[in-house]
Amino acid sequence: MSAQLVKKSVASIAAAGMMCLLCGSAQAEDMQVQYPVAAYTAEELAKVQEWEKTWAGKKIDKSNIDQVAQFLPEQMVQLYKDPKKWGAPEKDGLFFSITPYQQVIETKGVIAATKKYAPMVKVNADGDIVNYAEIAGVPFPNPKNGLEIAWNYDFNTHGDANHYARKGPVVSPGVAIERTTHQDQWELYWIHRTDVEPMPAYEKNEKGIHRGLFLHLYDPPESQNSRFFNLRYIDKNKEDDGYMWYAPFRRVRRINVGQRTDTIDGTDMIYDDEYGWDGHIQRNTYQLIGKKDMLASRHTDTKNFQRAQGQAIPNNVTRERVSTYVVEVKSKDPNYIYSKRVWYVDPETYLVLWTELYDELKRPWKCFEYLHADFKTKKGEMKNMIVGVLLLDFQRTHASLPLQEIFEVGTEKVDKSMFTISYLQQAY
Secondary structure, three states, rough: HHHHHHHHHHHHHHHHHHHHHHHHHOHHHHOOOOOOOOOOOOOHHHHHHHHHHHOOOEEOOOOOOOHHHHHHHHHHHHHHHHOOOOOOOOOOOOOEEOOOOOOEEEEEOHHHHHHHHHOOEEOOOOOOOOOHOOOOOOOOOOOOOOHHHHHHHHHOOOOOEEEEEEEEEEEEEOOOOOEEEEEEEEEEEOOOOOOOOHHHOOOOOOOEEEEEEEEEEEEEEOOOEEEEEEEEOOOOOOOOOEEEOOOOOOOOEOOOOOHHEEEEOOOOOOOHHHHHHOOHHHHHEEEEEEEEEEEEEOOOOOOOOOOOOOOOOOOOOOEEEEEEEEEEEEEEOOOOEEEEEEEEEOEEEEEEEEEEEEEOOOOOOOOOOEEEEEEOOOOOOOEEEEEEEEEEOOOOOOOEEEEEEEEEEEEOOOOOOHHOHHHHOOOO
């Protein structure tokens, strides 16, 4: 074939692809949706299981962490090598254990919605999903780029509605000082619903709401009975509505957009850090770097954690080897607090397992590990949910350890009225 003909063929293919993109037609391969998809092929899994014969059940500490360092963020490796700096008793040090890989299967609702709606996904030239509010499930079961992975992450509704308590210390390891935070949280999704009727969305949604989050604070004492709610809208150009009832002053205050980069109640997390990113997908760019096997806490039991006063992270965390998508996330705002995030995304749930965060000078700043476990939904199915976050600030040598007690997943008890100013002002 001549070079000219090759150029014409490539141009024709590119033009056809662009027309398909603009009109939102599903690709032919998407018409036969293969889902769920495991993190490993059978051949890859055999190699992992061979590796597990040596490492599953092993206690990992500073004496042997170099042997598994390739499966962890570099900053975390250094943390385990220097337990004294991070507040661990000299006798015990810092350690975790490795458990065998287990595939995570999503709920029947997520699987059915993915097979139904993935072929219907319509994407415009900017990469936006045109029918965003009309579909559910995993829009791109076989993602080709970072943006498609980000959309898959965005569509996870964590059971459509849930209620949990989050409690844990904010730690300054150098001086062994701790301060406890404690709040109840409720989440409700108006769209992308897969497990609780109505599905895939509420019919009446005049305000165009995507998700509501409500918090009731108990600790620290100065925040007792303060309450907060945030509403995210479907329209990417519409800012969130966030309101805080400050109990000590008996006043309602609006949380403006600029405050989303403030730390939450003295922890190492900002409002945008929830789940790995808590904002409109279109506010960032996403570059798929590749795939990387990581040790991640996907089936963890927080009741087994051990931690001394002033210790930055608990011992006895369990981590399993899993192949992740590595995605570099950069804000389109040149003045944003982070120069970039690096996500390690679970290919079975599209939950973020690890996040590395860099400051404006592109220096490593923070590293967050999102701990997960399977929980029974109100329908009796298992749903992989966050059960805590290990928040490490390596520049300040500081940590926060909010652990979550899940009360209900896929509940019908989360009321829309919770996300109103009048509800904030109720007496407690």
